[in-house]
Amino acid sequence: xPSLPDIMTPDAxxxxxxxxxxxxxxxxxxxxxxxxxxxxxxxxxxxxxLGHRVSEWCGHAPVLEExxxxxxxxxxxxxxxxxxxxxxxxxxxHGRSADDLAFLRDAWHFRNLLLVERPNRDFGHxxxxxxxxxxxxxxxxxxxxxxxxxxxxxxxxxxxxEVAYHLERSADLVIRLGDGTEESHAKMKDALERLWPYAGxxxxxxxxDVRLAHEGLMPDPAGIRPAWDETVAEILAxxxxxxxxxxxxxxxxKQGRHTEDLGHLLTSMQWLQRAYPGATW
Amino acid sequence: xPSLPDIMTPDAxxxxxxxxxxxxxxxxxxxxxxxxxxxxxxxxxxxxxLGHRVSEWCGHAPVLEExxxxxxxxxxxxxxxxxxxxxxxxxxxHGRSADDLAFLRDAWHFRNLLLVERPNRDFGHxxxxxxxxxxxxxxxxxxxxxxxxxxxxxxxxxxxxEVAYHLERSADLVIRLGDGTEESHAKMKDALERLWPYAGxxxxxxxxDVRLAHEGLMPDPAGIRPAWDETVAEILAxxxxxxxxxxxxxxxxKQGRHTEDLGHLLTSMQWLQRAYPGATW
Numbered sequence: 001x002p003s004l005p006d007i008m009t010p011d012a013x014x015x016x017x018x019x020x021x022x023x024x025x026x027x028x029x030x031x032x033x034x035x036x037x038x039x040x041x042x043x044x045x046x047x048x049x050l051g052h053r054v055s056e057w058c059g060h061a062p063v064l065e066e067x068x069x070x071x072x073x074x075x076x077x078x079x080x081x082x083x084x085x086x087x088x089x090x091x092x093x094h095g096r097s098a099d100d101l102a103f104l105r106d107a108w109h110f111r112n113l114l115l116v117e118r119p120n121r122d123f124g125h126x127x128x129x130x131x132x133x134x135x136x137x138x139x140x141x142x143x144x145x146x147x148x149x150x151x152x153x154x155x156x157x158x159x160x161x162e163v164a165y166h167l168e169r170s171a172d173l174v175i176r177l178g179d180g181t182e183e184s185h186a187k188m189k190d191a192l193e194r195l196w197p198y199a200g201x202x203x204x205x206x207x208x209d210v211r212l213a214h215e216g217l218m219p220d221p222a223g224i225r226p227a228w229d230e231t232v233a234e235i236l237a238x239x240x241x242x243x244x245x246x247x248x249x250x251x252x253x254k255q256g257r258h259t260e261d262l263g264h265l266l267t268s269m270q271w272l273q274r275a276y277p278g279a280t281w
Numbered sequence: 282x283p284s285l286p287d288i289m290t291p292d293a294x295x296x297x298x299x300x301x302x303x304x305x306x307x308x309x310x311x312x313x314x315x316x317x318x319x320x321x322x323x324x325x326x327x328x329x330x331l332g333h334r335v336s337e338w339c340g341h342a343p344v345l346e347e348x349x350x351x352x353x354x355x356x357x358x359x360x361x362x363x364x365x366x367x368x369x370x371x372x373x374x375h376g377r378s379a380d381d382l383a384f385l386r387d388a389w390h391f392r393n394l395l396l397v398e399r400p401n402r403d404f405g406h407x408x409x410x411x412x413x414x415x416x417x418x419x420x421x422x423x424x425x426x427x428x429x430x431x432x433x434x435x436x437x438x439x440x441x442x443e444v445a446y447h448l449e450r451s452a453d454l455v456i457r458l459g460d461g462t463e464e465s466h467a468k469m470k471d472a473l474e475r476l477w478p479y480a481g482x483x484x485x486x487x488x489x490d491v492r493l494a495h496e497g498l499m500p501d502p503a504g505i506r507p508a509w510d511e512t513v514a515e516i517l518a519x520x521x522x523x524x525x526x527x528x529x530x531x532x533x534x535k536q537g538r539h540t541e542d543l544g545h546l547l548t549s550m551q552w553l554q555r556a557y558p559g560a561t562w
Binding site: 106263264267268271274275 | 387544545548549552555556
């Protein structure tokens, strides 16, 4: 009988160590450190989950140039994740690395927006999701440049350069597909209507946001809305798409209440580190 | 900030223990115990993976009665898995339970047929896959009733009663959908053509099969073919479907070489025991 080589052997010591790494945040809720940890994981979990979603297109995009462009955007976001979650681990002070936070937390510890965990569906839907996110991400990073914490300002400055390009690209594609053929227009209209109820969460502040804004660490999310509204109005007009009327907003992602889709994404994303914690190349 | 309760805490000791449970079979290849362990995991992995696939329909079937029927078939197969993998663990003699074998092995240690890991696609495709499997499973179990190992004979007798009903039901639905509307006929034709290249693996013997047959423990897979051919010919004729000409057969599942689809199924199925080994209700 043909037999495969024993590719990897799980390591009992590494598994035991991992048990502690997946644990709940131990910082006291409401403490400045806990607030900052939460704010940083919100930034890092957004880029991690959206980065992973976009990476699912690798090898499947409609044309080679878009395949490579999507992979580059995904890589930018994973790189930003490394910075945000790395700083989150430092702030927490319990020795968790960016990798530990990415691969060993469970769904209910993730703090990303529900928007970024939406499944890819078709290419137009993926680009519409990216555009709605980028149009928030760009002014958010701009505001974070002025954080009272220099470490945050530095990450925001670096990420902002990449995201300016992401926004230019996703806006351009939303226009080309919205103002394209009858079929591409219909798909972009459908994507906009599906995703719109997930946009509002980006501007909803909770107590953590209020305290972080008070300390000058991170901006009040509501303050990002005017810039987003302006970009969205301009691009949708060019794309011959109507802005949906409804203001209904799904919420909960920022507080750890997620849709089933995040769970499925994590089982796939975290498999290796769950089965073989501490595995290295 | 609203906060979820800390639902579960990973247990370091349980994780360390699990590391050993996912390990490669330690029995010497070619030994009688290794052959029997392999034969038993082939039976148990088939019912585990197909049972899980069918359970994915739960809450999604086209009508309530079919939803319940599919869930019952899935439960039968999971129950059979418990028996086959339980005996496999006993034969191995290293203290692995059916649960350990189901939830802690990796894709390359699974020995199921490629047919059963095919994704569900539509309802008709799911039923065609079930029929092609049941038409093999039923005579296979019949032959296993006469195994020189009484423990195998007992499991086969018990499972055979359930599978007689599975076959009756899947054959009936293949006929109704094949000889149904123009649309249902087209879908069943498509399903048959997609699945046909995965049927041949059921009748391919390797060295393990030859040795098991020599010991009277399990039948030569080739010997199951006439009964399967007869059932398939009869049912396809009633369903107004043509048996595909090609004899090409994908193979490798029985030796642990699987498609990407098995990996995705396992990440979802094994998540809980990977993150929280030894978790109990």
